Amino acid sequence: MSSYLVKRIFTMIITILGVSVLVFMIIHLIPGNPINHILGDFATEESIRELEIRLGLDRSIPVQYFSYMLNAIQGDLGISYITGYTVVEEILNRIPITAQLAFFSMIFGSITGIVIGVIAAVKKNTIYDQLAMLLALVGISAPGFWIALFLILLFSYQLSIFPISGYNGLYSLVLPSITLGLGTAGSIARMTRSSMLDVIKQDYIRTAKAKGAGVYRLIFRHSLQNALIPVVTLIGMQFGYLMAGAVVTETVFALPGLGSLIVSAISTRDIPTVQGLLLFMAAMIIIVNFVVDLLYTKLDPRIQYE
Amino acid sequence: MLKSIEKNNNLLFVDPDPLDIKLSKNSFLNNFLNKIMKNKGAIIGSVILLFFIITSALAPIIAPYPVNEMNFDDSLQGPSLEHWLGTDEFGRDIWTRMLYGGRVSLLMGLFAVTISGTIGVTLGVIAGYYRKLDIYIMQFIDILMTFPSLLMAIAIVAVLGVGLTNAMIAVAISAVPSFVRVVRGSVLSIRETEYVEAARALGVKNWRIIGKHILPNVISPIIILATLEFGGSILSAAALSFLGLGAQPPNPEWGALVYVGKSFLSQAWWMTLFPGLAIMLVVLGFNLLGDGLRDALDPKSN
């Protein structure tokens, strides 16, 4: 176990380093000179030179990379070219919204998904099963931005139940969480169904059945608990999907989170912010997957890593 | 199914009797068609897809109006007998624009899957077959996998610039990792089989083994994944267009139609509803078909 842990942490660090190189390369491929953008139309040669030195852009790319990473390790991701805030400040300002959004859409997605999946598994091969699975597939197939527009039109504008946009407490997150959670719900429903069917087939369930355990008791006591193990992994994997979905969802609902920040940073060519955000999001995804992996071994005593 | 192909390849390798191969191929096809025809989802999915493919292909013939011609007197009309799905802000017929937009959306999906499939399969086969390169390729793929595909596509568009072609490239690149993973996994399992070992022992060239024994055996997971990714690519491309990063007006790509319609949402809901519905149906179609193919082609599902 501990040697596995060491190995796992090692590959995690390698991956994060690789990601940082990749992000750095992508960012430096972005056409256009940030200097032009910052100084706008009225740049003089002098001011360009000065700014280059101030931003460290006069140094070679490897040097820039190493000094960037050295600072990043110390929690300094640079200063936004545009706003004058540090990138870390910008991220800390906005992370609560994205974290809450991810959390609640995960809750919504898991609960809806598990309920639908259980119904489908219990009523296997009936019309309920087929409807439930069709519904799950619709959740995966529907464009979130499109669903969001009609949720706003119906629930916020016509019925005035939820706020239209912006962030004003958790109430504002209901519609965005539903929008973002739909895809997750679909995936989890499908996973729950198939893993429950797998478990039901297994011997100990048959034994329990033979012993005369009630069907519902059986479902919840034995099969669901075991069936949830792969679902938990899926939840971990969905984290990345949620980060990407947040970009679209936050834009539609005008939520000041990380997703809308990256869109606006890209459109203003705010390189340090884009770079810091990509790095931060990737690191979060890697770490969450790592934690889920560990939890997975804790959850299922049958799984052992050598 | 894998078993039947394995048998088939064994035959091919040990005793290349053309008649035998034909027979077993036929039975494989029959078996496959039998399973597919029994799968309601796959049928529904195929019907949906056929509908959109045919209508898009016939767009110039069946479209009731010119696609880009403006007619300001008819702007923002609701659905009616003249305009089944209403008109947009320039009086253009939404149904017509959706027909033409279907061509763009479907072709985008096709290109994205072809590009990502080609790159992904190549890398996957190399990683799975040449074990020395495996660790490097997979470490690189792991790094790419860290970025959710839409996020990666957005970053790539930031590099390449906004536009239809660039969005397509971005979507294609972001779909590469899943192809690599799936293909590598399949190649690994086949690589260890006896007949491949035997072929290697006999000194058959690597590229010949790959071409004759490995590729035919990984074709079904590739088909399944390609079908699912087709839908996924259309969805990602639409999302990019919706963010204003993909297809640009007046291009009637479905995501771009939703993007334009959004500005008129509470006045002209039809501009947003129908293109979004089309995206959903097509993606649903691909997912249903992909699931059906998996059930029919996957030996575990027996």
Next chain:
Amino acid sequence: MKRRSFVFFTMLLILALVLSGCNWWGKSDSNSKEGSNREVVVGLVSEPDSVDIHRTSSTGEANTPLYDTLLKLDNDGNIIPNLITDYEVVGDGKEVIFNLKKDAVFHSGKPLNAEAVKLSFERLVASSPFSTNAGEIESIEVLSEYSFKIKWINQFAPFFINATTPFLAPLDVSVLNDKGDGFEKNPSGSGPLKLIEINRGDSIVYEPYKDFDWKGQEPGFDSVKFRFIPDEETRILEFKKGNVDVLLNVPYQYIEDLEKDSEVTIKRVPGDVLSYLGWNNKLPIFQDVNVRQAIALAIDRDSIIDNTLNGEAQAVFGPLPKAAFGYSEKIEKMATNKYTRDTDAAKKLLSEAGWNETNKDGVVVKDGKEFSVDLWVDDDPANQRAAQVIQSQLMEIGIKITISVKEAATIIEQTPNGAHEMLLWSFGWPDADVLNFLLFGKDKSKRLHYENEKIYSILEKGAIEMDQEARLKLYEKAQEMLVEESPFVPLYVKENITAIRNFESFEIHPIEGSIEWTSVKVKE
């Protein structure tokens, strides 16, 4: 098993709680408007990148009320005193002595005196991308507590009108840290609004600054919240719902709809921003003046205005908008006569230029090449619609346009290098010097890349001519040449449309187009 999953979900919950902070059920300053809190909520499109006027590239309602300007424009566009009470041009016009209003105070409580203005100018020159607006300053000398002298390297005629813009407004340098940064955290100007808080990505909140000159009255509101709602549809829904009191830049397609609501007032102010269809004049395809004139003749401004801007714009044919110093009625008439839409004349000009064949798609062809150009437009929905109408209008004379939507940042960044072919863009500046420093000056033609020595020299003379009448004459000459040469097609000036609800009074400056906060009074 049970214990494990319990542990797992608790951990998740704790994680989420920690990440979420403690902001569970909303902020205390939520949108409630009970009691004496007369909050004004202004909905606008984009968040300014910074409130620091020396740093920002996006000045607008949300950051300029922090600043009071040195001079001001009255409702007819005349320059009147504000922080500067009077000035005197000395010597050969390279030196000007300014006297400041006495007892003005920054938001920080520091006095706004000659020393403070000098420090502000020095920071402007050192670090602002817009430092050219102050001219090439040689030195600033403090003469007494409230008077100072600026010396320029050359005469700089546009200074006085530039001093009416917030770009030159004094900023309280004393709040900055030793690096000269940190203004965002503790901004201090001398304008009508004083900052309370900035919620990045969401809103900026101000309160009225009590030491501002409120014209003898009490401020008619208690706080102002600028909410940034990029999405057009969402912004309009928020206003319709009543969550937003002032809606700036009302999307054109909704004006009619809002006018039906008796509680809503629509304020229209002619804008000072001229939209134009431009192109990279260095490209071979645009070398022939016949081609340039043909494009101008193909454009039907009224059709664009009626069908994409809901009629809420004024067609402009001459190179300058009415609001700018240097605008001439005579030039406008001349240009209107010359370029009112005439597709036959346009086609004739094109064929004179050698584009006399037409291929099967109806595109004109010369030497086997079709006339096809790429048009850049920013992501504003109304501009995108206008681009499509222009596309169909140019198609009528056989010019094929493809539309590329670019972020504004990309356009600003790449057009100076000439990466574009055509673009739909705009400029807004109160002085004709804009023709020099942005549009057609030598090595300054950022978007249009137009080269014409004669025009260069006239524009350069205009920048240093201190006599107003002579200046006007120079610009008239320059504009006459521009109309003839047609290096771009001026299109229209959009009206600034603002929708308001629940105000006793609410005025917008007719020339500057900004909210007059001294006039704003919320209905009780």
